[in-house]
Amino acid sequence: MKLEKNTRKIKCEMGACKNNADYTIGLKRVGLKNSIHVCEACLKELYELTGALIIPKSVETAKEKRRKNGN
Numbered sequence: 733m734k735l736e737k738n739t740r741k742i743k744c745e746m747g748a749c750k751n752n753a754d755y756t757i758g759l760k761r762v763g764l765k766n767s768i769h770v771c772e773a774c775l776k777e778l779y780e781l782t783g784a785l786i787i788p789k790s791v792e793t794a795k796e797k798r799r800k801n802g803n
Contacts (some may be wrong), residue, residue: 737756745770756768757770
């Protein structure tokens with residue numbers, strides 16, 4: 733995959749968004765739909781959603797494990 737700045741006037745393809753696409757995500761497949769055009773707002777929202785799943789929590793925010801003997 734690669735992310736490129738879009739120079740053409742194309743609509744964003746994410747859901748019902750009606751903005752013009754600012755970026756193009758190039759996929760490694762052959763065919764007519766080998767890229768996805770997204771606007772900056774949709775790209776930021778996608779980044780936040782994927783970041784919440786992929787980035788692990790820090791050690792300070794993780795819950796402590798309880799010991800079985802009550803200590």
